[in-house]
Amino acid sequence: TNIGSILASVNPYKPIPGLYGVDAIDLYRQHRLGELPPHIFATANECYCCLWKRHDSQCVLISGESGAGKTESTKLLLKFLSAMSQTSLGAPASEKSTHVEEAILES
Numbered sequence: 001t002n003i004g005s006i007l008a009s010v011n012p013y014k015p016i017p018g019l020y021g022v023d024a025i026d027l028y029r030q031h032r033l034g035e036l037p038p039h040i041f042a043t044a045n046e047c048y049c050c051l052w053k054r055h056d057s058q059c060v061l062i063s064g065e066s067g068a069g070k071t072e073s074t075k076l077l078l079k080f081l082s083a084m085s086q087t088s089l090g091a092p093a094s095e096k097s098t099h100v101e102e103a104i105l106e107s
Contacts, residue, residue, distance in 0.1 A: 002038045011069035020076055025083045040073055044080035
């Protein structure tokens with residue numbers, strides 16, 4: 001759920017098909033925070049918009065207990081931001097995964 005710009009999420013401890021795929025990235029990049037159901041991509045999109053459109057610095061705090069999914073949430077946030085940066089450079093949607101994205105996510 002969202003509490004303002006804060007996303008409170010629960011780790012389902014199992015994959016949910018389609019929840020974090022390319023289609024979800026495309027959907028959430030087209031909407032503002034609160035227009036669609038709560039999702040980490042909505043939070044990431046809000047950060048991206050504030051960073052580039054308002055020229056405001058951004059910070060994302062990901063918190064939780066051990067096993068809560070902090071590392072996976074960070075990877076998903078970076079995946080979305082990488083896809084958005086590729087789109088802004090004019091890359092086609094099918095080429096959103098690059099060696100730069102892979103290097104960031106591996107780090």
